[in-house]
Amino acid sequence: MRIFTRALSLLLLLMAPPLSAWGDRGHRVVSSLALRSLPEGPRAWFAGREAEVCDHASDPDHWKSDKKEGPRHFLDMEPYGDPERLPHTLEEARAIVGGDYYRLGVLPWIIQDRWRDLVAAFSEGDPGKVALATAVLGHYIGDAHVPLHTTLNHDGQFTHQRGVHSRWESGLVERHIVADELTVLMASPDAAIFHRPWEWLQASHALVPQLLADDREADRTTAQTTRGKQRSQAYWMIFWARQGPVVKQQLQRAGEHLGDAILNAWIAAGKPAIAAKPPI
Ligand SMILES: [Zn+2]
Numbered sequence: 496m497r498i499f500t501r502a503l504s505l506l507l508l509l510m511a512p513p514l515s516a517w518g519d520r521g522h523r524v525v526s527s528l529a530l531r532s533l534p535e536g537p538r539a540w541f542a543g544r545e546a547e548v549c550d551h552a553s554d555p556d557h558w559k560s561d562k563k564e565g566p567r568h569f570l571d572m573e574p575y576g577d578p579e580r581l582p583h584t585l586e587e588a589r590a591i592v593g594g595d596y597y598r599l600g601v602l603p604w605i606i607q608d609r610w611r612d613l614v615a616a617f618s619e620g621d622p623g624k625v626a627l628a629t630a631v632l633g634h635y636i637g638d639a640h641v642p643l644h645t646t647l648n649h650d651g652q653f654t655h656q657r658g659v660h661s662r663w664e665s666g667l668v669e670r671h672i673v674a675d676e677l678t679v680l681m682a683s684p685d686a687a688i689f690h691r692p693w694e695w696l697q698a699s700h701a702l703v704p705q706l707l708a709d710d711r712e713a714d715r716t717t718a719q720t721t722r723g724k725q726r727s728q729a730y731w732m733i734f735w736a737r738q739g740p741v742v743k744q745q746l747q748r749a750g751e752h753l754g755d756a757i758l759n760a761w762i763a764a765g766k767p768a769i770a771a772k773p774p775i
Pocket residue numbers: 514515516555556568634638
């Protein structure tokens with residue numbers, strides 16, 4: 496019985512989707528870029544709470560013991576056909592792929608839900624809730640900018656590239672990315688912010704073929720020094736040389752889009768001013 500249980504756990508582990516997007520460092524970077532992009536009105540809400548937003552940016556990855564949580568972090572596009580014609584409602588999604596729609600991921604709809612939470616937090620006037628809602632929204636917006644979160648081949652399992660997911664989103668980020676070296680555009684008002692997640696996902700999806708090709712090329716070039724899952728220094732150099740600009744671009748875009756989402760949530764809530772703290 497125990498052997499059976501162990502075998503089952505191993506099987507489930509092997510079947511499990513990749514743990515996170517961007518890893519902890521990437522999600523922190525996205526949050527800190529977004530806060531830097533804010534104009535004075537919404538920025539005042541985060542004074543002294545910047546670390547709190549970054550500290551909670553990976554929280555949703557720790558909620559995956561709830562079965563419903565996993566698919567909130569991705570959208571597998573291939574079953575829907577043309578990436579330009581993705582369903583914009585869950586009813587449309589169900590009409591195209593049937594009851595499987597949830598298993599294929601619900602990321603854009605979760606971004607909409609968490610954005611509504613942020614509007615509500617601003618309306619309520621509670622800066623603690625605003626910080627937490629921002630961290631959670633930022634997590635999902637960050638995930639939408641990871642190309643491998645938009646494809647069935649999310650870990651290169653169909654192209655003999657297992658592990659490419661974490662090599663790209665954590666391996667490259669942890670070796671090379673420093674938040675202060677990245678720049679971010681100022682957040683801007685956007686009446687269509689609610690519909691942007693689909694555009695972000697389409698742009699991410701377009702990056703998948705080159706990402707996989709660069710991983711294969713880095714592996715081919717360094718094949719003699721590559722052993723099992725461990726990649727050589729040479730592999731990392733080549734993969735970074737090819738994909739480094741893409742990693743930076745996606746982190747910057749995620750930061751900018753989170754900044755836009757925060758600004759527009761604040762506008763939707765009626766541009767509330769943060770209440771002054773009562774004197775002690
Ligand atoms: Zn995630």
